Amino acid sequence: MKDQLVADFYGYENLLPDEEHKILLHARSFMREEIKPIVNEYWARGEFPTELIGKFRASGLVGLAYEGYGQHEPAVSHLLSGMVYMEMSRTDASVATFFGVHNGLAMSSIYFGGNQEQRDRWLATMATMDKIGAFAMTEPLGGSDVAGGMRTTAKRDGDTWILNGAKKWIGNATFADYVVVWARDAEHHNVKGFVVEKGAPGFRPVKIGGKVAFRIVENAEITLTDVRVPEANRLQNINSFRDVAEILRATRGGVAWQALGVMIGAYELALDYAKLRQQFGRPIAKFQLVQDLLVKSLGNITASWGMLVQLARLQDAGIFRDEHSSLAKAFVTARMREVVAWGREIFGGNGILLDHDIVRFFTDAEAIYSFEGTREMNTLIVGKAITGHSAFI
Known part of the structure; x- marks a missing residue:
């Protein structure tokens, strides 16, 4: 078996072919070496580290999913694209969002909404991050x-x-x-x-x-x-909001992958802390109530990951629909909210200190829960699909 995350309890990474798994491991190494050491400093300052643009440019991770325009040919699977975004969010959701806005929302708008001349004009320099x-x-x-x-x-x-x-x-x-x-x-x-x-x-x-x-x-x-x-x-292939919805369908699924990454990051922090933190003369990992929180967190991660694997398969097959991505976004972000709260609970008072990282995941989760369609709006999309009746007012 390939090396995998401690949170990958069912071995989902092993579904990737060897070449794609190497790209995922490269993304993991990039985030660990280039991003993790600086995120707390910039988070505290409320500033974006512009030096990261050059590092992302050199990483080769931009535009992986865009045939003819990315730094990897042929374009990779949706499963790998999702896992790369998960990996970025596992380190920091803010940096992942910078990447997702550029590589996802902006580039996909041009890739799907623009004509051939517009794609050629803009996407090549965006794929190298010479333009943001x-x-x-x-x-x-x-x-x-x-x-x-x-x-x-x-x-x-x-x-x-x-x-x-x-x-x-x-x-x-x-x-x-x-x-x-x-x-x-x-x-x-x-x-x-x-x-x-x-x-x-x-x-x-x-x-x-x-x-x-x-x-x-x-x-x-x-x-x-x-x-x-x-x-x-003017994007020549966009003629109504229905065309825009085609773009949002894919990016909404990306947010679900982001939520999974946040869950994994919070779980890993809590698990490590539980093994080291001593109370009553022993690690708190020995306490039944702490193990209960960790197991519930792992269950949420495993269930969400399984859902997203199938979502990616539907995307690769070209048969996924709005309600598929909406269910994933609504379900996974709700599970994420639980996991980051349980993780912060395991840290006790230390959970509000930036030095322990968990507070970043705890607060960032609230934004992820709301954007790209609230849980309520995505619920109504799925509700209409399964009942045949629209509850939108």
């Missing part, structure tokens, strides 16, 4: 209802579009070179996607401060005031 991407959909007054209530508008003016509105919680936006902005056509009312390039007049991103989760991520609130975007920068 962001994805701007959520608005200050619109979250779950953004599909039907998007307030940002795009008005056609000859060969250009004029964008007006605001976006919020946009990761990477303070330094991104390309921001995929979603706006409603002022004339036809359907949603369109635009690539706004860095420095465009009227485009103003302001970093959001005061966060207690994802502190390393540079989330921004964006104002768009008469931002002119050429027709050549």
Whole structure:
């Protein structure tokens, strides 16, 4: 058997062929050597370590899933892509989110929403991280209802579009070179996607401060005031929100993998701590109640991992649907919430100290639980699929 994580109780990693498993081990080594030593410092400062961009560029991990544009040919399986994202999140969810926004949301918007010329124009430099991407959909007054209530508008003016509105919680936006902005056509009312390039007049991103989760991520609130975007920068294959949903379906599954990584990271920390922490003259790992928390955590991890393996198989077969990714996101993030709470409980008072790492996982889990569709919204997607009745209002 291949080397595997202590949390991989059923040996899911062994489903990867040897070549893909080597890539996963490379991602594990990269996160351990390049990322882990610096995350607490930047988390405490609430800043993104820009030197990581060059390190990611050299890692060869960007664009693995994009045929013809990634640093690995042919494109890898969805199972490996998911496990790589899990591995990043196992070390730090903020850094994984930076990667996921660029490599997932932004690149997939262009890969699936752009025509061949647009893919060639933007994706090669994004795959090498010479250019960084962001994805701007959520608005200050619109979250779950953004599909039907998007307030940002795009008005056609000859060969250009004029964008007006605001976006919020946009990761990477303070330094991104390309921001995929979603706006409603002022004339036809359907949603369109635009690539706004860095420095465009009227485009103003302001970093959001005061966060207690994802502190390393540079989330921004964006104002768009008469931002002119050429027709050549409109994603040509996006004609409605239904097309956008095709992109979100895949990225929502990615968030479930991220939640699994957070669970594993928290479990590993708690397990190690339980073996070392002495109370009443013996390690707390000998206490029945501590073992109960650890076993419940491992059960959540194992069940979630099994669900995501099958989700990846459905993706690779091209037959997965919205309700598949929605069930995974809703279920796995709920299990993650339990595991990080149990992990912090095992640490006792030390669980609120950054030096012990667990507090990062505990707070970051709250953000993961909410974004890419809340549990309630994903539940309604699955509910409609299994009953045939929509409960959306």
